[in-house]
Amino acid sequence: MGVDCNANDLSRSIVRWAVGGTYQAMERLSASVVFLGRNELAAQSDPIPTPFFFQIERNDIYDASVGLRWRFADSGFVGVNALVPLNSDGFRPDAIPTVEASYAF
DSSP: OEEEOOSSOGGGOEEEEEEEEEEEOSSSEEEEEEEEEEEESSOOOSOOOTTOSOOOOOOOEEEEEEEEEEEEETTEEEEEEEEEESSOOSSOOSOEEEEEEEEOO
16 A cells, blocks of 8 residues: 655645455465556546547546466576556556566576
8 A cells, every 4th residue: 555645735646545455376386466556536626628529537546467377497487467547537458467487597
C-alpha cells in the first residue's frame, strides 16, 4: 500500500494498493493472482477544456495480474503473465501480456 501525496492539495492525492497470492500447483509450476488498485481521494476539480465531449469525475483503476511460472532447472525460470483491467476507467488495453526468462549461473 502506498500514497502519492500532492503537497499543494492533499485532496488530489492518490492511494495505491495491491493484494494477492501464489499457489504452487506442482513441484515446478506455480500460479499467481494479484489485484491492484489506484484510488483518487477527491473528484477531479479541473474541467477538461473543449473540444472534449466528456468530463472525468475520478480515475479509480482496478487491475488483476495473473500468471504462471515454471522452474526448468535448479536456477532457471520461465514465466508468463497478463495484466487485465477490471473496470473501464481511463484508456487502457484489454490485456498486457509479459514473458519472463531467467537463469542464474
